[in-house]
Amino acid sequence: MNVLMTGVGGQGIILASDILSEVVMRAGFDVKKSEIHGMAQRGGSVMSHVRFAGEVASPLIPYGCCDILVSFEELEAARYPPYMNGGTTVIVNRFRLAPPSVIAGKEPYPDVVPILKGCSGNVYLADGTAVAQALGERRALNLVLMGVLSKFIEIPETLWAEVIADMVPERIREVNLEAFKRGRTIDLVRT
Amino acid sequence: MKKILSGNEAVARGAFEAGVSFAAAYPGTPSTEILETISELYKDIHAEWAPNEKVALEAAVGASYTGARALAVMKHVGVNVAADPLMTLPYTLVRGGIVLVSADDPELFSSQNEQDNRHYARFAKIALLEPSSSQEAKDFTVEAFKISEEFGTPVMLRTTTRISHSMGVVELGEASPMKAPTLERHPAEWVMLPANARRRHPVIEERILALKKFAETTPLNRIEMSDASLGIIASGVAYQYAKEAFPNASFLKLGMPYPLPERLVRDFASRVKDLWIIEELDPFVEEMVKALGIPCRGKERVPLCGELNPDIVKAAVLGLEIPRPAPQALPPRPPSMCPGCPHRAMLYALKRNKCFIAGDIGCYTLGFLPPLDAIDTCLCMGAGINHAHGMSKVFGPGEQKIAAVIGDSTFFHSGITGLANLAYNSGCALVVILDNRTTAMTGSQNHPGTGVTISGEKTTDIDLESLVKALGIPWVRTVNPYAVNETRQAVKEALDSKGPAVIISRAPCVLLKTRAVPGTVLEVDPETCTGCKVCISLGCPALEFDGEKAHINGVCVGCNVCAEICPAGAIGGGS
Incomplete structure (x- = not known):
C-alpha cells in the first residue's frame, strides 16, 4: 500500500506520517517513509511517501502507484498527478492557503477538483479544518485527517488509538484522540 | 527490539x-x-x-x-x-x-x-x-x-x-x-x-x-543471483530503486563501494548477460568497473543530474524515455522567509539604499525571491563578505553601494576571516551580520554566539560588537531591524563612511521563544489604503493584494514593518 501525504510546511504532515508508519509496523508490515525536511519549515510544499507491505524496497512511491493521496491543502493535492492512477483514493481537506503569486494578486487560486477528477474517479472532499476548529485546536487537523485515512486502511481503530496515545505529547493527547475519532465519522463528499 | x-x-x-x-x-x-x-x-x-x-x-x-x-x-x-x-x-x-x-x-x-x-x-x-x-x-x-x-x-x-x-x-x-x-x-x-x-x-x-x-x-558487499539476463551493480538508495524496478534481476550490492572489490565485480560480471551500473550523480563505480575492461552500461542512459527513482531506473535500463513530470501550470509554493522575519526588514533597508547585496547561506538567501529580489550572489558559506570586498575594491571607495549579508551562525562558521581580510586590506564594503541568535535554516541550532550548547547548558556567548571591533573594523553599529527608518539611516551612514563598515542587525528569529514580535495580527484600513503595493514589495506571506487593496491575513505576527513603510499610514492596530 502506497500513501502520499501532501500539504504545506507547518500543517503537521510529518507527525501524521510518523503515526501511520508506526501503526502499520505494529500491524506487522515492513514500512518505509520518505519526506523532505529543511526548507519545508519555511512554508513550502511538503510531501511524504509512506509505503507498507511484506517487504518494501524503494522509499519513494513509483509513478502511477499511489493507492491513497491525503492532501492537507487543496492546491497541494493537485501537484502530484504522475503518482496517481484511475483508482487512487484522493482525500482533499477543504482548506486553501494562498501561495505567494496568489497573495501578490498575480493569479487566482485555482480550482483543483477538475484536475483531480481527471486523474482519478475516487475524489473525496472533507472539511477537516472545520472539525479541528470546532475542537478549538487548529493543529489537530493532522489527526482529523488520519481519522479519515484510517477508514480506508484495514487496521483496527484500537491500534491507531494506541499509537496516537504513545506518540502525541500528553497535554494534547485527549484533543488529538478526539480529533482522530471525529475524522473517522466526518462527512466525505464524493465529487 | x-x-x-x-x-x-x-x-x-x-x-x-x-x-x-x-x-x-x-x-x-x-x-x-x-x-x-x-x-x-x-x-x-x-x-x-x-x-x-x-x-x-x-x-x-x-x-x-x-x-x-x-x-x-x-x-x-x-x-x-x-x-x-x-x-x-x-x-x-x-x-x-x-x-x-x-x-x-x-x-x-x-x-x-x-x-x-x-x-x-x-x-x-x-x-x-x-x-x-x-x-x-x-x-x-x-x-x-x-x-x-x-x-x-x-x-x-x-x-x-x-x-x-x-x-x-x-x-x-x-x-x-x-x-x-x-x-x-x-x-x-x-x-x-x-x-x-x-x-x-x-x-x-x-x-x-x-x-x-x-x-x-566482507558481507557489506554481496551478490544476489536471480535472473542472469540482467545484472545490476548498485549501492545506497539507488540499490532500492533498482530492486523496485527489477525485482527479478541479479544484483551486486556494494555496501562498500571503495575500494572496489575487483574480483567480486569480475565474478558477478561473468555470471550475468547484460551488466548495468545504477548510481546517483557521478559514474563513480561505473568508471572503476570500466577501467577493469568490463563491458557495462550506466551513465549513457542513467541521468547524471538530480536524484533517481524507480521509474527513471526502469526507463534507463529498458531504453525508454526518462520520465520527467511535465511542469505544471499551478502556482508554485516555494519556501519563503517567515511572516515577521527580521531578515526581511534589514534586506528591505539595503534595497531602499540601492545596494548590490552579496548573499550567503541561510534563511536570508530566500530574500532572492520576488518581490523582495534582495540577494545578488550566493556561492558558499562565508563567501558574501569576500565577494563584496573584491567587488568594492575594484570599483574603489564610494563608487558603488556594495553590501554583504551574513547570518550569525554563518559568520562564526567562516565569516570572521573575511572580516579580518576586509579590515586588513582596507576594504570599503558594508557587511551586515544578520544576528537572529540561532542557526535558523536547519531548525534552530545553537552556535558560539548564543551562549547555550547543544545539550542546553549555558556557556560563553561571543560578543559580536567586541569581536568585530577587535578585527579592526572602524565603523560598527548595532540596529534593531524592525525600526525600519533608523536602520535605513544606519545603512546610509555606513555607506557614506567609505571604509569597512559593519552593521549588526539584531533581532531573534521569529521561530524562537525569545522573538521580539507581539504575535498579534495587524489590519489594513481599506479607506486609507491607496493600493500602492509598497507593503507587497516586502514579500511577506501575511500581506495579500486583491487587485485594488492590500489585506493582512492570519499568519501576521505583528512585526509592524509594513506599517512603518506604508506611505498612506493605512496599517496598524490589530487584535
Whole structure:
C-alpha cells in the first residue's frame, strides 16, 4: 500500500506520517517513509511517501502507484498527478492557503477538483479544518485527517488509538484522540 | 527490539552501539538530526556543535587520538570545509576509530550544489561505506568503526537525503562500552612534517590494498543471483530503486563501494548477460568497473543530474524515455522567509539604499525571491563578505553601494576571516551580520554566539560588537531591524563612511521563544489604503493584494514593518 501525504510546511504532515508508519509496523508490515525536511519549515510544499507491505524496497512511491493521496491543502493535492492512477483514493481537506503569486494578486487560486477528477474517479472532499476548529485546536487537523485515512486502511481503530496515545505529547493527547475519532465519522463528499 | 528510525536517527543509534565517546558536527541539511539525536537520546556521548566542519573533524580526530571512538558529521559541502584535515588524516596513525559522515543532497533539496562526495573517499584513499536503508545506516556505522580500527583508516559513511530523511524499520542492537582514553605520544605518525609524511604515504597505499582484499569478502558487499539476463551493480538508495524496478534481476550490492572489490565485480560480471551500473550523480563505480575492461552500461542512459527513482531506473535500463513530470501550470509554493522575519526588514533597508547585496547561506538567501529580489550572489558559506570586498575594491571607495549579508551562525562558521581580510586590506564594503541568535535554516541550532550548547547548558556567548571591533573594523553599529527608518539611516551612514563598515542587525528569529514580535495580527484600513503595493514589495506571506487593496491575513505576527513603510499610514492596530 502506497500513501502520499501532501500539504504545506507547518500543517503537521510529518507527525501524521510518523503515526501511520508506526501503526502499520505494529500491524506487522515492513514500512518505509520518505519526506523532505529543511526548507519545508519555511512554508513550502511538503510531501511524504509512506509505503507498507511484506517487504518494501524503494522509499519513494513509483509513478502511477499511489493507492491513497491525503492532501492537507487543496492546491497541494493537485501537484502530484504522475503518482496517481484511475483508482487512487484522493482525500482533499477543504482548506486553501494562498501561495505567494496568489497573495501578490498575480493569479487566482485555482480550482483543483477538475484536475483531480481527471486523474482519478475516487475524489473525496472533507472539511477537516472545520472539525479541528470546532475542537478549538487548529493543529489537530493532522489527526482529523488520519481519522479519515484510517477508514480506508484495514487496521483496527484500537491500534491507531494506541499509537496516537504513545506518540502525541500528553497535554494534547485527549484533543488529538478526539480529533482522530471525529475524522473517522466526518462527512466525505464524493465529487 | 524493532523501531522506526530515519537514516539519521539510525546513524546516531549506530554511534551509540559502537561505543562512540565524542561526536561533533556543524548543522547542515540533510545531516543535522544525527547530532541532535545523539545529544537527545545518548547523553553519555559528548556531542557538540562546532563552529564549522573543519573544527568538527579536527576535534573528533583529537578525541580519537586518545583511543576513544569519535564521529564527525556534516553535509556534503561541509566536507569541502573539512577537506584540509581530511586529506592528511589518512597519513596519521588511527588509535580510536574515526568516522566521517557525509550526507549528500542529490536533487539539491536544500543545498547550493549536488556534488558526489564518494570522490572524496577515493581522493583521500579511505574506506567508503554506503547504506541503503535505515537498518544499514545503523549497522554500517558500527561496522565503520570496526574497519577504522582494524585497518587504521578513517572511514567515510556516505548517505544521501533519501537515506538520511527516509524512515524504516530497524532491529536495535546492544551498546558497546566506551573505550577509556589514554595519553600516548606517536610523533612520527602524528606530526606531519615532510619527513614523517613521506614515510607515511606508503602506509596509505598498502592499506588501500588491504581494504580492497577485505572488500572482496566482507558481507557489506554481496551478490544476489536471480535472473542472469540482467545484472545490476548498485549501492545506497539507488540499490532500492533498482530492486523496485527489477525485482527479478541479479544484483551486486556494494555496501562498500571503495575500494572496489575487483574480483567480486569480475565474478558477478561473468555470471550475468547484460551488466548495468545504477548510481546517483557521478559514474563513480561505473568508471572503476570500466577501467577493469568490463563491458557495462550506466551513465549513457542513467541521468547524471538530480536524484533517481524507480521509474527513471526502469526507463534507463529498458531504453525508454526518462520520465520527467511535465511542469505544471499551478502556482508554485516555494519556501519563503517567515511572516515577521527580521531578515526581511534589514534586506528591505539595503534595497531602499540601492545596494548590490552579496548573499550567503541561510534563511536570508530566500530574500532572492520576488518581490523582495534582495540577494545578488550566493556561492558558499562565508563567501558574501569576500565577494563584496573584491567587488568594492575594484570599483574603489564610494563608487558603488556594495553590501554583504551574513547570518550569525554563518559568520562564526567562516565569516570572521573575511572580516579580518576586509579590515586588513582596507576594504570599503558594508557587511551586515544578520544576528537572529540561532542557526535558523536547519531548525534552530545553537552556535558560539548564543551562549547555550547543544545539550542546553549555558556557556560563553561571543560578543559580536567586541569581536568585530577587535578585527579592526572602524565603523560598527548595532540596529534593531524592525525600526525600519533608523536602520535605513544606519545603512546610509555606513555607506557614506567609505571604509569597512559593519552593521549588526539584531533581532531573534521569529521561530524562537525569545522573538521580539507581539504575535498579534495587524489590519489594513481599506479607506486609507491607496493600493500602492509598497507593503507587497516586502514579500511577506501575511500581506495579500486583491487587485485594488492590500489585506493582512492570519499568519501576521505583528512585526509592524509594513506599517512603518506604508506611505498612506493605512496599517496598524490589530487584535
